[in-house]
Amino acid sequence: MTTASAERFALRLHKVSKAFGGVQALNKVDFEVRAGEVHCLAGENGCGKSTLIKVVTGVHRPESADLIELFGQRIDRITPVQARELGVSVIWQDLALFPHMSVAENIAFDDLVGLRPKSVRYGEMTTRAGKVLERLGVRMELGAPLHSLPIAQRQVVAIARALMNDAKLIFMDEPTASLTQSETDRLLDIVRKLSAQGVAIVFVSHRLAEVLEIAERVTVVRDGNLVGVYPTEGMTQARLGELMTGHHIENDVSARDLPDAPVAFQARGLSRHGEFHDVDLTIKAGEVVGLTGLIGAGRTELAHVMMGMRRADSGDMQLNGAPYRPKSVRAAIEQGMAYVSEDRLSLGLLQKQSIADNTVISVLRKLTSVTGLISESRKADLVRHWIKELGVKIGAPEDPISTLSGGNQQKVVLAKWLATDPKLLILDSPTVGVDVGARAGIFRIVRQLADEGLAILLISDEVTEVMHNSDRILHMADGRIQQEYDPRTISVPQLEERIYA
Amino acid sequence: MRDLMKSYTIEVRLAVVLALICVGLSIAAPQFATLPNATSLLNNSAVNLIWAVGLLVVLIAGGIDISFAVASSVVQYVAAKMLMAVGGGNWVLGFLFCGSLGILLGLLNAWLIHGFRIISIVVTIATFNAFFGLLMFFSGGRNIYNLPDWWTARIFIFEHENAQGVWSELTLSVAVMIGCVVATWALIRRTNIGRQLYAFGDNPEGARRAGVNIAVMQGVAFGWMGLMAGIAGLCQVNIVKEVVPNALYGRELDVLAAVVLGGARLGGGKGTILGCVLGVMFVAITQNGLNLLGVSPFAFQMIIGAAILIAISTSNIDLSQVLRKKEVRS
Ligand SMILES: Nc1ncnc2c1ncn2[C@@H]1O[C@H](COP(=O)(O)OP(=O)(O)OP(=O)(O)O)[C@@H](O)[C@H]1O
Ligand SMILES: [Mg+2]
Numbered sequence: 001m002t003t004a005s006a007e008r009f010a011l012r013l014h015k016v017s018k019a020f021g022g023v024q025a026l027n028k029v030d031f032e033v034r035a036g037e038v039h040c041l042a043g044e045n046g047c048g049k050s051t052l053i054k055v056v057t058g059v060h061r062p063e064s065a066d067l068i069e070l071f072g073q074r075i076d077r078i079t080p081v082q083a084r085e086l087g088v089s090v091i092w093q094d095l096a097l098f099p100h101m102s103v104a105e106n107i108a109f110d111d112l113v114g115l116r117p118k119s120v121r122y123g124e125m126t127t128r129a130g131k132v133l134e135r136l137g138v139r140m141e142l143g144a145p146l147h148s149l150p151i152a153q154r155q156v157v158a159i160a161r162a163l164m165n166d167a168k169l170i171f172m173d174e175p176t177a178s179l180t181q182s183e184t185d186r187l188l189d190i191v192r193k194l195s196a197q198g199v200a201i202v203f204v205s206h207r208l209a210e211v212l213e214i215a216e217r218v219t220v221v222r223d224g225n226l227v228g229v230y231p232t233e234g235m236t237q238a239r240l241g242e243l244m245t246g247h248h249i250e251n252d253v254s255a256r257d258l259p260d261a262p263v264a265f266q267a268r269g270l271s272r273h274g275e276f277h278d279v280d281l282t283i284k285a286g287e288v289v290g291l292t293g294l295i296g297a298g299r300t301e302l303a304h305v306m307m308g309m310r311r312a313d314s315g316d317m318q319l320n321g322a323p324y325r326p327k328s329v330r331a332a333i334e335q336g337m338a339y340v341s342e343d344r345l346s347l348g349l350l351q352k353q354s355i356a357d358n359t360v361i362s363v364l365r366k367l368t369s370v371t372g373l374i375s376e377s378r379k380a381d382l383v384r385h386w387i388k389e390l391g392v393k394i395g396a397p398e399d400p401i402s403t404l405s406g407g408n409q410q411k412v413v414l415a416k417w418l419a420t421d422p423k424l425l426i427l428d429s430p431t432v433g434v435d436v437g438a439r440a441g442i443f444r445i446v447r448q449l450a451d452e453g454l455a456i457l458l459i460s461d462e463v464t465e466v467m468h469n470s471d472r473i474l475h476m477a478d479g480r481i482q483q484e485y486d487p488r489t490i491s492v493p494q495l496e497e498r499i500y501a
Numbered sequence: 502m503r504d505l506m507k508s509y510t511i512e513v514r515l516a517v518v519l520a521l522i523c524v525g526l527s528i529a530a531p532q533f534a535t536l537p538n539a540t541s542l543l544n545n546s547a548v549n550l551i552w553a554v555g556l557l558v559v560l561i562a563g564g565i566d567i568s569f570a571v572a573s574s575v576v577q578y579v580a581a582k583m584l585m586a587v588g589g590g591n592w593v594l595g596f597l598f599c600g601s602l603g604i605l606l607g608l609l610n611a612w613l614i615h616g617f618r619i620i621s622i623v624v625t626i627a628t629f630n631a632f633f634g635l636l637m638f639f640s641g642g643r644n645i646y647n648l649p650d651w652w653t654a655r656i657f658i659f660e661h662e663n664a665q666g667v668w669s670e671l672t673l674s675v676a677v678m679i680g681c682v683v684a685t686w687a688l689i690r691r692t693n694i695g696r697q698l699y700a701f702g703d704n705p706e707g708a709r710r711a712g713v714n715i716a717v718m719q720g721v722a723f724g725w726m727g728l729m730a731g732i733a734g735l736c737q738v739n740i741v742k743e744v745v746p747n748a749l750y751g752r753e754l755d756v757l758a759a760v761v762l763g764g765a766r767l768g769g770g771k772g773t774i775l776g777c778v779l780g781v782m783f784v785a786i787t788q789n790g791l792n793l794l795g796v797s798p799f800a801f802q803m804i805i806g807a808a809i810l811i812a813i814s815t816s817n818i819d820l821s822q823v824l825r826k827k828e829v830r831s
Contacts, residue, residue: 059710080712096707098700100770109700112693113712119691
């Protein structure tokens with residue numbers, strides 16, 4: 001251990017604890033990051049990763065800490081501004097951007113923070129923001145308000161913001177959650193470059209393949225307790241998943257044939273100008289159809305048409321043998337459709353409402369008793385059922401959604417839709433930001449629902465995910481369904497090659 | 502052009518509607534498009550606009566204020582008493598006194614909101630009642646006519662007599678109003694403090710994590726509102742030449758309506774000076790036009806209500822998106 005003291009550390013934490021009410025988010029955690037190192041922080045949803053970042057950056061004050069040291073400097077009390085001035089920047093899991101501000105101002109916003117009055121130079125701001133985006137290899141309308149961008153581009157804005165001020169330590173809390181493969185690759189390239197320049201990176205991701213590819217060491221946390229620090233060399237995804245969850249996780253192809261099952265959903269020649277063309281799609285009752293391809297292939301757009309959010313230009317759809325032409329989302333839901341959208345953090349949840357209310361919001365009508373009022377006991381039963389099924393880590397059902405960790409919020413969205421008891425469930429990237437253990441849990445439920453006769457369309461960028469959980473795989477590119485694959489006769493690398501070719 | 506449409510949808514729409522109304526009124530009511538009418542319109546809008554820009558700042562920061570009009574009355578009353586007690590004072594002293602008292606009242610709101618984590622609408626309804634109650638108690642509801650001469654003197658920044666011998670004049674209040682509008686524009690658009698106000702209103706948690714000082718932001722927003730309320734109180738006395746304790750009671754909702762009409766978002770993060778000015782002018786011109794046309798004043802209330810509903814419900818439809826669709830199709 002004598003060599004350790006000679007090493008330069010970007011960050012050292014000893015015995016840091018933080019509790020929220022009854023929840024011990026961090027319990028005497030040690031954490032060390034060397035200068036120039038790419039270090040992964042791994043653990044299940046709600047284990048305290050984001051909390052650790054917030055403690056280091058002065059957003060939360062820890063209950064107790066033996067040592068917090070940044071770049072060799074001992075720190076007693078830190079504010080977000082001090083942290084930034086020392087050279088720490090963060091890509092927040094929930095992005096923490098400003099929807100009504102322009103892209104440029106979002107990227108350059110940190111320069112405006114402070115009480116010393118300064119005049120704002122919009123021209124300079126735009127140039128600087130443009131330069132950072134250039135480094136990321138992205139083109140974007142810098143004057144557009146942030147809320148007009150799709151989620152993937154907002155993520156890029158958050159990344160650009162963190163790279164703006166030449167930080168020496170960058171926390172990336174699930175930066176790739178909503179990125180395309182090529183954007184992810186570019187980010188990982190930048191991470192490598194930064195690391196070579198001596199910038200330390202703390203990387204949080206539930207995509208373990210990515211973690212093992214980019215990081216040199218990984219610190220595993222479980223339920224607020226440190227499990228250990230491991231080199232990634234020689235580490236496998238399975239082993240890492242086991243360390244995170246504490247038990248072994250099975251992952252295998254689960255495809256089946258359903259020769260006799262009735263057709264639940266059928267689309268013929270579905271087209272929408274500039275989005276997708278001539279799509280034929282059949283999903284049988286009890287079948288899980290995987291739809292994969294690069295982002296921008298038209299998958300989400302197709303889902304939107306199926307859900308009645310937009311109208312197709314031509315082609316027709318059938319649901320359970322009857323013509324299906326939803327005029328609105330509401331009509332689609334009433335006919336048995338459910339849609340877990342990819343942008344669930346901003347669209348799916350009412351942040352200030354309780355966990356329980358969010359879970360039952362789409363089924364309120366089913367909960368009304370003869371008096372026309374909502375039956376509290378039935379509501380409580382339903383909420384308890386789904387929280388248990390999905391393994392949502394919560395304090396109490398009455399707590400507001402905003403107190404949940406990112407991954408657990410997503411489980412609540414899933415619960416909300418599953419509670420509607422649908423006939424066809426569209427899952428659009430359902431496990432973005434969900435940990436390995438919970439992923440397995442979610443797909444166990446998906447499988448179970450399919451066995452009960454639910455038809456499922458699983459949209460995902462992650463090839464392994466569609467491989468392991470679908471009965472058939474459709475590859476979509478440039479708005480067309482290119483080819484159908486049987487997960488039992490193709491391997492993950494083969495499929496990846498076809499998609500990314 | 503499309504960029505302009507995208508960032509200023511509401512403002513552009515409001516400007517178009519306002520222009521149409523003006524054209525319509527010029528045809529329907531011959532007195533409308535005359536210099537005397539235009540100047541009196543401006544004179545009468547000055548106080549409202551001063552309040553409006555103050556309220557805009559509060560709305561941008563994600564708050565709301567109900568108490569500002571009554572705060573202006575409090576400032577007027579206390580200023581009248583104090584200034585007479587020190588021998589009358591002058592304009593400089595008047596501005597300093599009214600401004601600082603206004604700021605104090607605003608900071609009181611900010612302190613209650615931030616210190617006790619109570620939402621702004623609740624706090625300002627409470628202070629609205631408290632201010633008004635105290636004012637009526639101490640004044641006994643009596644008007645004050647005994648005011649320093651400088652305060653009630655008519656000062657014109659523009660005068661013109663037309664062929665018929667009718668005078669058009671702009672009062673000092675209009676100059677003050679222009680100063681307030683420009684200062685507020687500079688604050689929210691050109692300074693980092695203003696941008697932090699937007700950020701705080703837009704995403705309070707995001708702003709906090711970026712290190713924006715939340716307490717100071719509340720103080721700036723409500724302090725600025727208070728400053729504007731103080732100045733508005735000062736100007737209003739100059740216009741009516743007396744202090745009537747309950748004269749301003751009830752004006753706050755008209756101003757709030759105008760600012761919301763101008764595109765400021767209840768909930769924060771959005772709103773422009775241009776929209777705010779257009780909103781106030783929209784309300785003033787509609788009222789003025791209906792007066793000239795001899796329509797019942799209740800119709801005016803209805804029209805403003807309807808206009809707000811239309812403005813808010815259509816502001817979700819993004820005009821620029823509709824345009825872009827057209828381009829793609831063609
Ligand atoms: N502001 C808060 N109030 C109450 N509880 C909180 C708050 N923030 C976090 N928690 C709780 O602390 C625990 C750790 O949360 P944290 O966000 O750090 O998890 P995480 O490891 O980042 O998970 P994920 O992978 O899902 O993002 C969770 O149980 C969460 O519910
Ligand atoms: Mg997290």
